[in-house]
Amino acid sequence: MRTLSFQPANQRQGRHVALRAPRNDGGSLVPIRFRGFLTTQVSRPVAKEFFVYILTNPGNRVLYTGVTSDLGRRLQAHQSRATPGFTERYHCQKLIWCERHPSAESAITREKQIKSWRRQRKLDLIGELNPTWKDLSADIGIL
Structure with a gap:
């Protein structure tokens, strides 16, 4: 100080x-x-980070892409099924891919880009970072 x-x-x-x-x-x-x-x-202005992430269900059949500024809080909301919607309906709770961004604009642009891709391209993206599709939330210290 x-x-x-x-x-x-x-x-x-x-x-x-x-x-x-x-x-x-x-x-x-x-x-x-x-x-x-x-x-x-x-x-000093606090540098806020933004995350683009992909969740899947226990059977690894459904993919959900999202964006947030607080990944830990968002994952807890998905896992507790606090918010009704796609992730609650299809039990998307397992974090299998995430990417950090310095601004909200770049994160939202990347989320829209990934959402526009076909499934196979998303699978290739996930395979580069997480070929075994294990839950990454524990590895990165979120939950």
Whole structure:
């Protein structure tokens, strides 16, 4: 944490002090409280990751392609069958392929590309990463 200035909290008298100033590195000054003082720290934008993934059912006959920013939460939702739809109806719970993307746009574009492919091309893609079709969720530390 980089401390830039201090001001006793009791001198603020309930006013909100806006300390957000643009910076060249994409960060901004954010007001925080530290031991009764109002101070600022530089916040950096958090790089969010996005995932394109393929699930299958226990018999490995159905393929489901999806995109998410939180793969662990999404897999838990699929496995608990919390959301009615395709994956609940066809029991798609086994993660057999996933790919990380730096932006939502690139992940959505890749998902649409994979969804447009014929089944054999999807099978070839899965075979490159996971030829035995084992569940990858435990290997990558998600569940």
